[in-house]
Amino acid sequence: MVSDDVVPGFQDVQRYLAARGWRSSLSKRPNLAIWRSSDEAEEVLVPLSRAFADYASTMRTVATRVAAHEQRSTEAVLRDLVQLQTDTLRIGLVGEGSRGGTAPLSAGVELLEAVRAALLASACFVKRPQRSYPRMSFGEALEFVQACRLGQTEVGSFVLSVATPLVVASADPRLTPHFGRLATEAFMRSSRLLAQAVRAGAEARLVDPASEVLVSANFARALVDMAPRDESADLRLSATWSPLVVSDADASSLLIERELFEGLERVADQLRPQTPVHPTRVIAVVSELRGVANEQGALEGEVVLTSLLKGGPRRLRVSLAAADYRLAGQAHLAQQVVSVCGRVVRHGRTVELVEPERLVIEDLVEPDDL
Numbered sequence: 001m002v003s004d005d006v007v008p009g010f011q012d013v014q015r016y017l018a019a020r021g022w023r024s025s026l027s028k029r030p031n032l033a034i035w036r037s038s039d040e041a042e043e044v045l046v047p048l049s050r051a052f053a054d055y056a057s058t059m060r061t062v063a064t065r066v067a068a069h070e071q072r073s074t075e076a077v078l079r080d081l082v083q084l085q086t087d088t089l090r091i092g093l094v095g096e097g098s099r100g101g102t103a104p105l106s107a108g109v110e111l112l113e114a115v116r117a118a119l120l121a122s123a124c125f126v127k128r129p130q131r132s133y134p135r136m137s138f139g140e141a142l143e144f145v146q147a148c149r150l151g152q153t154e155v156g157s158f159v160l161s162v163a164t165p166l167v168v169a170s171a172d173p174r175l176t177p178h179f180g181r182l183a184t185e186a187f188m189r190s191s192r193l194l195a196q197a198v199r200a201g202a203e204a205r206l207v208d209p210a211s212e213v214l215v216s217a218n219f220a221r222a223l224v225d226m227a228p229r230d231e232s233a234d235l236r237l238s239a240t241w242s243p244l245v246v247s248d249a250d251a252s253s254l255l256i257e258r259e260l261f262e263g264l265e266r267v268a269d270q271l272r273p274q275t276p277v278h279p280t281r282v283i284a285v286v287s288e289l290r291g292v293a294n295e296q297g298a299l300e301g302e303v304v305l306t307s308l309l310k311g312g313p314r315r316l317r318v319s320l321a322a323a324d325y326r327l328a329g330q331a332h333l334a335q336q337v338v339s340v341c342g343r344v345v346r347h348g349r350t351v352e353l354v355e356p357e358r359l360v361i362e363d364l365v366e367p368d369d370l
Contacts, residue, residue, distance in 0.1 A: 007060075008078065010049070129213050140170050283338075305340075337362045
């Protein structure tokens with residue numbers, strides 16, 4: 001909901017009306033503008049100064065009349081008016097666990113990090129389409145992500161709202177006058193291509209080295225990292241486009257069912273350049289236990305480690321069998337250090353220790369000694 005304290009500026013209101021086909025006409029009063037809809041069915045008076053005592057209420061009346069003409073809610077029109085220079089992405093978790101509008105703090109942080117990585121990958125793709133980016137460091141892409149703003153979550157489910165700018169100052173206006181809009185469209189388009197390919201069993205066309213580059217490994221991995229922790233939950237993506245720029249996007253809403261994420265992860269792995277990874281020994285503390293009971297009732301599954309070794313990745317995910325998971329649980333409760341061998345594999349911002357073996361509780365190892 002748009003707060004009553006938020007009032008759109010008169011210049012933005014006029015830009016909005018012009019973009020929607022309304023036409024202005026002369027007024028006898030220099031501090032008022034008359035705007036009529038293209039079909040002449042509606043007319044509004046727009047104050048041209050915030051000094052009017054009734055400026056806020058008049059602008060809400062304008063929004064109400066415009067909303068009625070467009071057959072939209074007043075809240076939706078007001079939201080567009082106060083965020084005219086931005087598009088809005090919404091990333092929502094759809095399931096019983098998020099129906100109250102909340103999610104576990106760690107899950108919310110991970111989702112936010114994944115969305116940021118996806119936005120950065122999308123902006124890099126606009127700058128230079130390629131299958132993988134070893135470093136996503138294009139200046140325009142970094143500026144775009146820096147300019148994105150986090151909005152309020154919405155009632156009914158857990159929804160991240162991100163306002164994305166239309167324009168990036170460092171982008172060449174002759175080549176990409178609306179760099180930010182292109183990046184946001186790339187976010188939605190890449191998500192749709194990945195979901196459609198997995199849903200149709202047509203993943204080969206995305207990963208075939210001889211085919212056109214349609215999506216990057218970095219974006220695919222970031223989308224996988226948005227997967228809800230709740231196995232019964234889905235992911236919903238939607239975009240609201242600023243009326244200042246016509247969008248070329250095919251559609252503005254997409255539901256990615258939970259069962260698609262296994263296929264999405266295969267695509268992300270196949271898009272990523274394959275380099276040999278040698279086993280290493282990690283010394284860490286156990287930060288989180290995310291396992292589930294197996295058929296025998298023993299806990300097994302994902303554990304999050306915080307590495308104590310300098311110069312390497314800080315947080316790692318590892319999937320442990322029941323015996324090692326039990327040891328990890330003991331170490332977590334006792335705040336003991338563990339060591340485990342495996343291959344460190346990066347998936348965008350996520351780091352995983354694969355093929356783990358020989359998890360040991362290192363009673364004599366102290367963090368200060370490392």
